Amino acid sequence: MAEYRSASDATAAEAAAExxxxxxxxxxxxxxxAAARPRFDLGQxxxxxxxWLYGVFTVAAASRSIVQTILDFDRAPLAYLLSAAAAVxxxxxxxxxxxxxEQARRAALVCCAAELAGVLIVGTWTLVEPSAxxxxxxWSGYGMGYLFIPVLLPLSAMVWLRRAPRG
Amino acid sequence: xxxxxxxxxxxxxxxLAAWCGFAFTRDQPTKDWHFIGMAVVSLLVLVQxxxxxxxxxxxxxxAQGTAIFVAYLLGAAAAVPAAGFMSLAERTRWGSATVAxxxxxLAVLEVRLYDIWGG
Numbered sequence: 394m395a396e397y398r399s400a401s402d403a404t405a406a407e408a409a410a411e412x413x414x415x416x417x418x419x420x421x422x423x424x425x426x427a428a429a430r431p432r433f434d435l436g437q438x439x440x441x442x443x444x445w446l447y448g449v450f451t452v453a454a455a456s457r458s459i460v461q462t463i464l465d466f467d468r469a470p471l472a473y474l475l476s477a478a479a480a481v482x483x484x485x486x487x488x489x490x491x492x493x494x495e496q497a498r499r500a501a502l503v504c505c506a507a508e509l510a511g512v513l514i515v516g517t518w519t520l521v522e523p524s525a526x527x528x529x530x531x532w533s534g535y536g537m538g539y540l541f542i543p544v545l546l547p548l549s550a551m552v553w554l555r556r557a558p559r560g
Numbered sequence: 561x562x563x564x565x566x567x568x569x570x571x572x573x574x575x576l577a578a579w580c581g582f583a584f585t586r587d588q589p590t591k592d593w594h595f596i597g598m599a600v601v602s603l604l605v606l607v608q609x610x611x612x613x614x615x616x617x618x619x620x621x622x623a624q625g626t627a628i629f630v631a632y633l634l635g636a637a638a639a640v641p642a643a644g645f646m647s648l649a650e651r652t653r654w655g656s657a658t659v660a661x662x663x664x665x666l667a668v669l670e671v672r673l674y675d676i677w678g679g
Contacts, residue, residue, distance in 0.1 A: 438650070460628060
């Protein structure tokens, strides 16, 4: 277990170094190296819980759309494509939370807004016109089949992204 | 599958969730005893994975499809260990919250496994 920990720490350090290098490049080296470190640690504290939940939902949405697309795509193509789109959004937010930094924070905020809009639109759509969805998606009925986590997750993530400590 | 095993894994997962949730409310990170608890739950789910694969090899078929059943078995086996590793990196109350969330997810997966097998 200790080995795993040091390995992941090393990866995190590498990622931090890369981000720092990027920031240096864009800033033209005007800022001091210490100030070029990622300012937002998005994957720490409450963020760790969000990384975990977003990771789980990435796997859930992706495997759901993959299995259903392979087995019977023609039954409900719209639902399966929406699940796939949800998986992409979840994956991107997970990645942004792990990466950290101001850019990732803004990108994640935009994606969370898109995710929330998606849940609300698809949720309403499934209630108003159930015939369009012979099979349900992750976002059907505002995420009812997933304990309403799909609608709660973007809200809590947006609160965290606004309050995340400056590193 | 074996209903008793699914029930035991689900209840153990809920117990682990409550225990780690308690640690979260007391502002504590996961400790050695929590990891032993995670190991016990993981062992139960591993046994379930083996039993499930043996039953499939023996010609039994889940009601809702073999692919979905295997996907859920693998997901169930990975849930608690993955959350445990994350709590190793997060030595605060939020590590406990992560494990509690993982255990709740496992309990939900057990309910789904029961449905998928057609019990």
